[in-house]
Amino acid sequence: MIARHHRRARGRVAGFITAASLLIACAVPASAQIAVVGETVYTMAGAPIRDGVVVIRDGRIAAVGPAASTPVPPGFRVHRARVVTPGLVDARATVGLTGIYNVPHDQDQAERSSAMQPELRAVDAYNALERLVTWVRGFGVTTIHTGHAPGELITGQTMIVKTVGRTVDDAMVRETAAIVATLGPGGQRREGSPGTRGKAMAMLRQELIRAGEYAHRRDDAVEDPAAPDAAPAPEAMEAGPGRDRAGRGRDLRLEALARVLSGELPLLVTANHAQDIASALRLQQEFGIRIWLDGAAEAALLLPEIRAADVPVILHPAMARMVGEYENASFETPLRLHEAGIAFAMQSGFEGYVPKVRVVLFEAAIAAGYGLGPERALAMITIDAARILGIDDRLGSIAPGKDADLALYDGDPFEYTTKCTGVIIDGAWVDDGR
Amino acid sequence: MSSPPHRPAAAPRLLSPRGAAPPTDRGWIAGFAGVLCAVLMTFPAAAQERPLALTGATIHPVDRAPITGGVLVVHHGRIVAVGRRDEVAIPADADRRDLRDHVIMPGLICTHSHIGGIGGADASAPIQPDIRIFDSINVRDSGFRRAVAGGLTTLNIMPGSGHLLSGQTVYVKLRGGAVIDDLMIRDHDGWIMGGLKMANGTNPMRVDGRTVFPGTRGRAASLVRQHFIRAREYLERRERETGGRAGPPARDIGMDAMIEVLEGRRIVHHHTHRHDDIMTVLRLREEFGFRVVLHHVSDGWMVADRIAAAGVPCSAILIDSPGGKLEAVNLSLETGAILEKAGVLTAFHTDDWITDSRLFLRMAALAVRGGMSRDGALAALTLNGAKMLDLDARIGSLTPGKDADFIILNGDPLSVYTRVLETWVEGRRVFDRSDPKDRLYAVGGPGAGHDQVPYFCCFGLGFMGGDQ
Structure with a gap:
């Protein structure tokens, strides 16, 4: 009886394995x-x-x-x-966090509860089965640097995935690629802070300074855990592993920014107006951090400054509407960046309405037609994008x-x-x- | 009690020119331009004292097959001749211009645009036919400069789609001018030509139930039906009581516009996306007999046979990706091809600022990518749109007698590498890419987004001296 049961079970298992193999074979035919x-x-x-x-x-x-x-x-x-x-590389997208329906259910690109939330991971919000991911893949896009969008001062993190897979893990190239910050109106709030450019920079600087102090305390605690003066303060007697001398525990928010300060992650700074671009470069100077300039609609006004700072530009979509921050956008900005010797790539960016996802091939096409030419335009969405993103060893x-x-x-x-x-x-x- | 008289005769009517309508506003415009220019004492008053012959280009007349090495002759703002070199006798006194390696086609017609900083109906009601969009247009808006840079010469400027009926639209020629009146198109009666903007689906709906706006599709259709019934009753009362002892009913300017719709003079331009919303428009048209153009038609490909059977034209838009709103998730780049194959009169529109007027040619190219014929796609930017605005007797093709509205390109109209070099309206050049001021708007850059002081009052007149 027992033996028979085992045989039956073995048969079922074998059948399952065969079916699973078939499924796997079908899923990865090539x-x-x-x-x-x-x-x-x-x-x-x-x-x-x-x-x-x-x-x-x-x-x-x-x-x-x-x-x-x-x-x-x-x-x-x-x-x-x-x-x-x-395969085309989209240097900055939100697709997967933003979905086709454009209703709250499928819009995870910007959390509004606080102005700075660098700890929000893209990996926790990406829908690998989003129809618009498949849509852009159909035009040749195989890799996307996607994640949180502008909308608050710091909305969260980005990641790099391929446009395949049923889960984000299937698609993963790099789990955390950058922290997203926004200068100018896109990062301001109608009510509350930051409500101005000055306040935005003050908040950003203070938070980076705080993160630096946090990292310093944490490193001290790790380096010398048994030092006599590392004894926990009386009010922090519950302090355990991972807590610093003052008994303060791990802080995901400051930890994320500490990764920017250490140079591990770049700060992806959306800055379109010239004064916002200048502010981004000032941040780079003050903190010695890596900056990826995002958007940069008025980059052509600050070519020497951007060149001198050796900051790459992930340019707004060529067809971005010429309103608001983009009122001075130009179809020829890619050509100007190229002439200035600045590293740059094209992005699909974030769209609040239609087209809900831009196709980076179409955006680069405009640059190709407005002076950049097809081969340089192709570089903008392949090798140059991969270099900026630091994935050119693979892609x-x-x-x-x-x-x-x-x-x-x-x-x-x-x-x-x-x-x-x-x-x-x-x-x-x-x-x-x- | 019999039901109100239907107007079945109007319902199946395809959009057709309302008789041969010789443009009568041109003299007025020329007069205006003359005064303005005289004041500025910069240029001679009248355009094209002598005929202009453009030779050697590939010409897409749209109403006939493309001509390689063709000739286009324009004079006094009109097309005088178009054809092969051996077909056209160039007047002896004509200024000649060699345009080998160039392409000439009719000025582009956008059947649905929102440029000019418009403000139509307000939040007070979902149906506001009394609104005239031309009362809100800023002709100095930089959008006009971008439009001519994209080769557009005629627009239907409309209020938005946040209402079931958001007001009267206006058809304009981008001939330049200091006030919107300079841009208006008038028919042979001097009537300012325009349509009526309507919408269904989610845009005019409000789900909070606290406003006078409809919360469901059923309510939306009901409000529209009731409004049309009132309009019909107003018309009947006016016809019955005019001359009678009581006199005509008190004048209602919204109802005046509705009468123009019921009489077929004012065409309804109806925003509609979803397949069932499209069918609702056809149902209302059947009931009330208004002439209508279906706009956007994201799901139009699903009911193309029904649209064709109804004989109703479509002004479609192609967007780079589906979605962004619930009604547009089935949007397809094949819409143009499917409508064309079904026999639907099809045009495209920019919906500017949804898409950029400078890239209007691109939409035809995307349609071809989706399977539409090249000829059909070019007609969808020109002649087909003219038909939908009752303007095909005057514009939309390069045909002798029509307005000299044309564009000069440096290559295939459907190529990403092709640029609009010049845009001409009624024999005047309104855009010249070689002029840095114009180029700024064509390309963008610092200053291109700002609204401008009066522009192209006297554009291009220097060229008429035959400098090339």
Whole structure:
């Protein structure tokens, strides 16, 4: 009886395993070895290759080169396209935290309860199954730097994910990429603080100073836990591991900002007006922190300053409406940044209405058409974005050893009438394109 | 008691020109421009003393096949001739301009725009036909400069969609001027042409139940029906009582506009997204017989056959992604293609500021990406929109006798790399990309977002001396 029961159970288990294997096989169909043949392959690691071949093995790029010298290994499945580019990298998005319906249920980009909440993680708010994530993937976007949006002085954190997976863990590239701060009207409150630019900077500086003191206390406590003067103050007799000398415990808020002060994380500062950009650079000076300039609609007015500060710019979407902070936006800002030798990338950004998600390919296309040209515009949404984000060891170009993330097109990717004909992520065919 | 007379004759009527309406406002405009210019003592008063012949360009007349190496002749603000080099006799006294490697097409017509800092109906009621949008337009708004930079020459400027009926729209030509009156289009009776803006779906609804606005779709339709019934009764009373002992009913300026709608002179421009909301508009049109253009039609592709069967035109918008509002989650870049294949008269609009007027050509290109024909997409920016504004006898194609509204491009209209170089309205150049002041608005940059002091009063007249 017992033996029979065990046999039945074993049979069920075996059946389950078979089904599970099938499911896994279906879910990752293209872990089979594949090659992509393109009439033009923009590797972004050298000149474009005519009649190029990209060989993909185990989710990574094994070889890339002209067909004449880069044979497709026997048994590899071949995909063909007019144009092949690296999977596109959107340097700053909110998609996944913001959803298609634009109702409170699917808008997690900015918590309003407090002006500064750097401890809010993007990973806790990202919906990997959001339709708009799939939407942008259909145009070739494979990696997004997404997370909290402007809306308060500090809204939270960002992360870097790929546009695949059923959970955020499936998609993860980097769990925390930056802390989001906003200078100018986008970070101000109608009632309460900060209500002005001056107050916003004062609050930001004070909080960074507090975080520095916190880090100092915490480091002291860790370095010398047995020192006699580290005895807890009488009012903090309950102090335990992780508490500092004064008995104060872990503070997620200050801890997050301490990671900015240590240089581990950049402060992604949204600043569009020239005076707000100048304030961001002042913060960098005072605290010696890493700054990513976000938005930067009036960057063209401060090119020497931005260049001298060696701060990268993650530029607002080219088609951002010319109202409010964007009243002086220009289709030619990408060209100006390029001419000035400033590192920059294009973003899809945050939209409160429609289009609920911008397609970074379309935004870069405008830059391509307004003086930047297609190859530099492509760099803006591939290798240059990856460099700024610090993921260029894995992403942003087609080179041996890198993740096999590719976008396929039936023509110049920036032409409005060109379609994306396929998307490959980690060597798997994940999308038939739009 | 018989039911009120329906107007079935009006219902199935396609939008068609209201007779051949020779433009009569041009003399007035020219006169105005003349006075203004004389005051400024800068330029000669009248445009185009001599004919202008543009040669060598690829011409998209829209009402006929594209012409390579074509000729366009304009004079006194009108198109005189268009055709192949061997078809057109260029007048001996014409100024000539070689436009090889360029493209000429009609000025773009936006059937749905909100530029000019408009303010239509207020929060007092969901139905306000007494509002005239032209009473609120700032002609110095920088949006006008961006519009001509994008190749737009005619707009239907409308109040918003936060009401079931938010007021009267106005059709304008971007011919420049100091006041909105300079931009208005008048018909042969001198009537200021415009439509009536209506909306259904979520925008005009308020769910808190504390206002006079509808909280449900059923209530919204009911309010509109009751309003149209009142309008019909007002019309009947006016017809019956005028000349009688009691005299006509007390004049109601909102009802005056409604009568223009019931008589077919004023077209309803109806914001509608969801498939069932679209059908509600068709149902109300069936009942009251008004002429209507369906605007936005995010779900239009789902009921394209019904729209086609009703013979109702659509002015669609294509957005870079679906959603952003509940009614637009099924928005498709294939809408233009599907409507075209169903036989629906289809135009596009900017809905500026929803999309940027400078990028209006892009919308046609996105439609082609979605499967629409190239010719259909270009017509959707020009002639089809003209039909929806009762203006196709005057604008929308490069046809002899029509207004000389055209744009000059440096390449394929549907390419991201193509720029609008010049925009002409009634034979005057209103945008010239080679002029740094104009270029600022075309590209953006410091100062481009600010509203401006009077602009293009005397634009481009220097060019008429035949400098090229």
